[in-house]
Amino acid sequence: MKLFIATLLTLLIGFSASAQGPDKSRVQAIRTSFIADRIHLTPQQAEQFWPVYNRCQTERRAIRHSYLDDNKPGQDREEAQRFLDNNMEYKQKDLAVQKRCNDDYLKVLSPQQAAQLVEAERDFRKMLLDELRDRKQR
8 A cells, every 4th residue: 555655656746747737637547546446446336436426526626616716705794794605505515415426426335435435535635735745845
C-alpha cells in the first residue's frame, strides 16, 4: 500500500513538472486507481460502480458550481441573509445527492467497501492537497 501511494505521489509530481498544473484527466485517472485499490473492487463491481460514481460526482459538481457561480456574500443585510440561506440550501441539496448515491453504491458494493470509499475519497483529497502545498513551498 505504501508503495502504491508513493507511486501515485511520484506520478503527481511528474505531471506537475510537465505542465503548469496537473491535468484533470490525469488526476482523475490517479483518483480512479487509488479508489479501486483502496476499496478492492472486483472487475464485475468496477463495471457497475464507475458509471454510478461518475454520475454522482457530476451531480455534486453541478450543484457546487451552481452555488458558487450564483452566490456571493453581499454588503447589506438582505444580501447577507440570502447568501446564508443559499448556503444551507446548497448543503441540503448536496446531502440529498450523497444519500441517494450512497444507496446506489450499496447496490454494487458491500457496506465495508462503501465505508472504505468515503475514507479513500478523504485520503485522496488530503494526499492531493498535501502534494499541492508541498509544490507551492518549493
